[in-house]
Amino acid sequence: MTEGNILHLPIFCADLIESVGVCSPVCVEVPSETEAVQGTDMKLRCISCMKREEVSASTVVEWFYKTESGKDELIYEYRKVHHEFPSRFSGRLQWNGSKDMQDVSINVLNVTLNDSGIYTCNVTREFDFEIHRPLFTSSRLIRLTVVEKAGEDFTSVISEIMMYILLVFLTLWLLIEMVYCYRKVSKAEETVQENDTCCFPAAAKETGDRQPPY
Numbered sequence: 001m002t003e004g005n006i007l008h009l010p011i012f013c014a015d016l017i018e019s020v021g022v023c024s025p026v027c028v029e030v031p032s033e034t035e036a037v038q039g040t041d042m043k044l045r046c047i048s049c050m051k052r053e054e055v056s057a058s059t060v061v062e063w064f065y066k067t068e069s070g071k072d073e074l075i076y077e078y079r080k081v082h083h084e085f086p087s088r089f090s091g092r093l094q095w096n097g098s099k100d101m102q103d104v105s106i107n108v109l110n111v112t113l114n115d116s117g118i119y120t121c122n123v124t125r126e127f128d129f130e131i132h133r134p135l136f137t138s139s140r141l142i143r144l145t146v147v148e149k150a151g152e153d154f155t156s157v158i159s160e161i162m163m164y165i166l167l168v169f170l171t172l173w174l175l176i177e178m179v180y181c182y183r184k185v186s187k188a189e190e191t192v193q194e195n196d197t198c199c200f201p202a203a204a205k206e207t208g209d210r211q212p213p214y
Contacts (some may be wrong), residue, residue: 004103016028016168019162020208025103027047027049027050027102028049029047029048029049030043030045030047031045032045032046032140032142033045034142034143034144034145035064035144035145035146035147036108036111036114036115036144036146036147037146037148038111038113038146038147038148039111039113039148040110040111041107041108041109041110041111042107042108042111042144042146043096043105043106043107044063044106044107044108044113044119044121044142044144045105045142046061046063046103046104046105046106046123046140046142046209047102047104047105047123048063048104048125048138048140049102049103050100050102050125055127056117056127056128057125057128058080058125058126058128058144059078059101059104059124059125059127060077060078060079060123060124060125061076061077061078061097061101061104061121061122062074062076062077062121062122062124063075063077063093063106063119063121063124064119064120064122065087065088065089065117065119065121066117066118066119066120067117067118070086072120073085073087075087075089076089076092076093076106078095078097078104082095087112089108089113089115091109092108092109093106093107093109094106094107096106104121104123107161111146111149112146113146114117114134114141114146115144116144116145116146117119117143117144118141118142118143119141119142119144120139120140120141120142121139122137122138122143123137123138123140124137125137131147140184140210145152157213186187201211
């Protein structure tokens with residue numbers, strides 16, 4: 001390797017690192033939870049991933065709640081600034097999104113049974129290209145159910161049942177092993193006693209036949 005190549009190597013490495021860049025978090029459109037417990041805070045998750053994050057875009061977010069009459073009532077909006085509209089949720093809505101406006105979720109504080117219903121998250125993006133400014137819209141529907149108490153998770157119930165079955169199985173296996181070992185030891189002791197019984201009379205007879213020398 002020549003001196004010129006050595007001098008240009010750090011520059012090449014720097015360009016390579018710059019071209020690869022630092023790994024950025026991947027956006028995944030995860031659906032929202034649909035069940036909340038009364039008196040807790042509920043996150044209404046709405047994620048709208050940008051296909052090309054390097055393109056700048058202005059984002060407008062609108063949250064609607066479907067009332068008993070079937071009308072979609074605007075309850076929260078982001079249009080460069082956050083704005084909460086007068087509704088049954090007044091003072092209980094809180095922004096819980098990300099700075100890049102891909103996660104545009106909100107929190108409903110201290111949920112009540114009356115908060116059950118259908119929520120709609122509308123996202124409108126206007127992309128800033130040199131020639132034109134296309135619009136992109138997406139919508140997420142969340143059917144929220146508020147319950148008085150948290151129900152037991154089915155997975156945890158199954159896990160608990162399996163744990164008890166495993167404990168019973170291990171207990172039975174231990175008892176069987178103890179009985180097996182006890183019988184094995186008892187049989188070994190009986191065999192030893194039988195051998196002693198067979199051998200001791202013969203040894204005693206042989207000892208009796210021998211007269212001590214005078």
